[in-house]
Amino acid sequence: MSNSFNDILLVVPRLLQLVNSSLAVYLEEILPVISNNWWDDCVVAHLSTHQIQRIEYKNINTLSGLDLAALLKIFDQNWYEISKENRLSFEERHFVKEMQTIRNRWAHINSDPISSDIIYRDLDTIQRFTEIIECCDSVLPEIKHFKKELVLKDYELTDPLIDKKIEIKTQESQVIDEFSVGREVFIISNPTIKGVITEVIKGIPENRYKVFISNGIQTLYASQIGIEKKEAKILNILKCNDFHSYLTSFQIKYPGISNLYSLNSAKIDFIPYQFRPVLKFIKSDRPRMLIADSVGVGKTIEAGLILRELQARREVESILIICPKQLVTEGKWLREMKRFDEDFEHLDGKKLHHCISEMDLDGVWPDKHKKIIVPYSLFDDSLLGNNKQSGSRKKKKHLLSLDPPPRFDLVIVDEAHNIRNSSSIRHQVTRFFCDNAEAVIFLTATPVQMGSLDLFVLLNTLRPDLIIDKNSFSYMSEPNQFINEAVSCLRLQLDDFSEKAHTALENAANTSWGQSLYKNNPDFINVCNMLKSGSITDEERISLIRKIEEMHTFSNIINRTRRRDIGDFTIRKPYTVSVPFTEQQQLLHDNLLKTQAEVLKLIHNEINIKFLMTTLCRQASSCIFGLAPLIKEIITRHLDELVLDELDFANEDFVLNDDDYMPLKDKINSLIALSEALDYDDPKFEALLKIIEEKQKLPNNKIILFSSFRHTLSYLYKKLNQTYRIGLIHGSVPDDDRVVIRNRFSLKKEDTNALDILLFSDVGCEGLDYQMCDCLINYDLPWNPMRIEQRIGRIDRNGQKSESVAIYNMITPGTIDAEVYERCLLRIGIFENALGGGEEILGEITQEIKNIAENFVLDVEDIQEKLQQLADNKIRLIKEQEDLEERQIELFGINLPQKQFYDDIEDASSFWLSGSAILRLVQSYFNKRFGESHELFLGEKNLKTLRLNYDFRQLLLEDYKKLPKSNNRLNREWEKWLKGNNQHLQITFDSETSQLNPEAVFLTPLHPLVKQAANNFDNSDTIYTFLTTYSDDVPVGRYEFIIYHWKYKGIRDDQTFKVIINIGLSEKEILLLFEYAFDTPANSIPDLEEDKFESLETTHYSLWNEKREEHKSYTRKIAEYRKESLEMSHKARINLLEEQLNSASEEKIRKMRNSQISSANHDFKRHIEDLNHAINQADLMAEPLIKGVLEVRG
Secondary structure (H helix, E strand, O other), rough: OOOOOHHHHHHHHHHHHHHHHHHHHHHHHHHHHHOOOOHHHHHHHOOHHHHHHHHHHOOOOOHHHHOOHHHHHHHHHHHHHHHHHHOOHHHHHHHHHHHHHHHHHOOOOOOOOHHHHHHHHHHHHHHHHHHHHOOOOOOHHHHHHHHHHHHHHHHOOOOOOOEEEEEEEEOOOOOOOOOOOOOOEEEEEEEEEEEEEEEEEEEOOOOOEEEEEEOEEEEHHHHHEEEOOOOOOOOOOOOOHHHHHHHHHHHHHHOOOOOOOOOOOOOOOOOOOHHHHHHHHHHHOOOOEEEEEOOOOOOHHHHHHHHHHHHHHHOOOOEEEEEEEHHHHHHHHHHHHHHHOOOEEEOOOOHHHHHHHHOOOOHOOOOOOOOEEEHHHHHHHHHHOOOOOOOOOOOOOOOOHHOOOOOOOOEEOHHHHOOOOOOOOOHHHHHHHOOOOOOOOEEEEOOOOOHHHHHHHHHHHOOOOOOOOHHHHHHHHOOOOHHHHOOOOOOOOOOOHHHHHHHHHHHHHHOOOHHHOOOHHHHHHHHHHHHHHHOOHHHHHHHHHHHHOOOOOOOOOOOOOOOHHHOOOOEEEEEEEOOOOHHHHHHHHHHHHHHHHHHHOOOOOHHHHHHHHHHHHHHHHOOOHHHHHHHHHHOOOOHHHHHHHOOOOOOOOOOHHHHHHHHHHHHHHHHHHHHHHHOOOHHHHHHHHHHHHHHOOOOOEEEEOOOHHHHHHHHHHHHHOOOOOEEEEOOOHHHHHHHHHHHHHHHHOOOOOOOOOOOOOOOHOOOOOOOOEEEEOOOOOOOHHHHHHHHHOOOOHHHHHHHHEEEEEOOOOHHHHHHHHHHHHHHHOOOOOOOOOOOHHHHHHHHHHHHHHHHOOOOOOHHHHHHHHHHHHHHHHHHHHHHHHHHHHOOOOOOHHHHHHHHHHHHOOOOHHHHHHHHHHHHHHHHHHHHOOOEEEOOOOOOEEEEOOEEEHHHHHHHHOOOOOOOOOHHHHHHHHHHHOOEEEEEOOHHHHHHHHOOOEEEOOOOHHHHHHHOOOOEEEEEEEEEEEEEOOOEEEEEEEEEEEEEEEOOOEEEEEEEEEEEOHHHHHHHHHHHOEOOOOOHHOEEHHHHHHHHHHHHHHHHHHHHHHHHHHHHHHHHHHHHHHHHHOOOOOOOOHHHHHHOOHHHHHHHHHHHHHEEEEEEEHHHHHHHHHHHHHOOEEEEEEEEEEEEEEE
């Protein structure tokens, strides 16, 4: 059935009425979940004065009594809480905003003509909005029907604004009676002859003029010359859609540091906190960052988002990812990078050495191996060049022999704590790649203490230009304890919190580093002044927390997102399973303790003997049947590096010498004999069986079991394998076996090939995700709370589907492990909630636990007393801080860190880079390239089909060839399709749709089609536009505006657009008006008044001049500060390297040190030159892009 245009005009108001009632129902369901006092907190608090008067006058107390304008405002103002509860995407908020504009537009339908393309766009937005609020099913088919009618009938009521002639009124309205010097004239008798007046000769009845013409000076009467009359100027006018596309093209071609380009650019869920390190990275002075987020937060995704930001700003062709071998085996990075449309390959040892040989020959890394993943296990002396090669064999090329060295655009180091030992070969090889890389990202879930040696090693590797040596690291770290103290005062709102925070900041400023960093810092001074004022609102307190956190001396190179800050992925349900020894087992354990005491008298190598005896006691506590095998392994020197890591032993040089062992031989052999004589009664294993049997009755029967001891795992595997489908993974399990085990564990319970239980060591599962499992058993427990968090984080992480996860902790009373568990680990609360702050304290607690447990002078009572003191002091402080934070959340109804994440993203997001804006840009591009009469996008929903015939594809291929050459996956596939025979291509502009339909091409700002579309808009000539919008915040009227292109030159170049309009709003608010504007009807377009634009140009000049001087001054100050810092740090760095060179005896080491010295000198010279260049070139360039008139209606 066909409809007239009037029918369509009537249907939109009716649809808006349906949306009104459906939105009321939607909000009435969700708002009570957000607040118990939801009517006052979520409704009345966000209404205008007029709306509040209306509900009071009409006694309205339900949402159904409110009009659509009020309901949309309520939805928008409560967006953060609603989106969190209903898992709405960031992109969907645009539809809420657009609905407000649509409501306003159709409220004035009787007075304004309206075009079919606006109606179509409004219907499309209504359709998307009804899907968000789950409107009745009958609405969607009706909307689709009328959208189809508009396309088929091509209704149009308004005149197009293409090449419209508009008179520009000028102040020079009077007629010029006399010719003046310098004016160009032509000879009336021959208009092709033109010249310039050089002299006026007064005369009667007419003046004479000397005119310079190509062949000389001629004297002519006024009646003999004339002036060309200029016709009305034909302006380049853009309709609103093209105006929006123009701004999108600008931001794609000129990316700035204030906008996020990764928001809608990957096949991932929108998770606000994952953009926190991204924002830090793009604003940092050098592209290097340590991301030390809690386990399960999603560091791999964060690295991918940073890659996207780099690609939006520069060509990123070569990428190296370094990670543990098990992540290579399971293909984790390969899978994750495909979500960003990136193809990587795993390099084995043979391929890696081939790349080195090729680079030695050609001077460049092979093109076919530009995006690679390499495990730490390939890093050895032969790769670096430390070993001596036999003269009879062909010598392999190594990294240190390469000149120039390989320079990757980006190096990502996963599980970076693996390089914390600076003397290890894995550290030296990783440092080599990082020293020669453009950008570097370190990832680790292992919390780092802000004054620890481990953190120094990582930061020194990441930024050797800044973190020179341990002394400079300590010097820079000194203020941080006071910065953290100030933040805690503001977070917890203790008594006199502002005064205490101010005192903490003063202490920070009084440190050696603080005196140079904070004393004259205007931001620091402003914060101190606010704290001294005493009267601080909650909003100001939240703002102060963020500002003070940014004062942390390492804040620009470290990102630490705590699990506690982002909320729970699931509920942790811990269970303690206490199983005592049998009499025979107790006897063996008592003998072990007795032997431990006797060993004290025979100690020669204290560290190794302590480690030996502590390990034996812990093995007995874990599984006493593994004691004899472990003792035999230790005395035969079979403890390799992986085993030591699993036992959490920091001394990688552990060796039990004969001098250590011989005095203990008889006692150790006696322990072995007692252990091997044990009967088979094992109550701890029987308790485990009960847990397993109950779990196997449930639909999700998967279990992960952890132990720190391989002999415990081996014992359990042998016993359980008789009854259950079980897998075993530790650090030495072969790669192929790992893949098979992982895949089988992922299978459904009903599959005959599935595994039900996985046995893990701590190192064996590092970095792996097992969200399909919701039950974890700690057969024994590490003393380090951070290791426990790593274990739990395998299943309690983003993506866990179960509402709760079960954590069983198996404890043997009377052992040191039981004492640590009951007095310390339980008190910390790690089994109920993720670790919060206080990582420095946690590091100290771990060390104190170890010191107490390994103090053989203490008896059992002394150990209990010492552990209790630890629990009553430092552990109590952690719990009190976490409890106070919880009460703050309950009191204010909002998690402050989460809200900060969301606010930061909202500030950095751009409507002009959203999926809908990219779609609009591509449509505008196609209209200009092919004409407007073609239906090229098929499909109503987010999943569409692009249909282009051969001729159209050839035109696009011509444009594609104008782009810079790139061999990435997106470009290869796009070029292949353009050259192929298939005219259909499935596409989407939506991230969620791309996840559900991985075969569809996801069009983001980085896709070559989008880049082609952006390049199609010429930014060289000033263009004009006429827009109309609705607003209650701005007086009704017409406002001229100019949009300028600002280009900052200096230490970091940046580009943005600057809007000049006399409207009294912030730039963000002005852009919001543009965002929801529409075309001014053709019969309402005003003539342009040049004097008003000249006034705006004067305003712009004043602002530009002020900002230019500020920018040049800031650049000079920062550059001089950095030069001074560079000179000091470079001198210290060279001194250190020269000391290392002089102490090195091996030629290879000397060669490496010389290479480092050369590289350091080169870097220093380059950085100084860059800073001098930045000072000389510092400037702010400005040119007008768009002039227009914005009509504001109430």
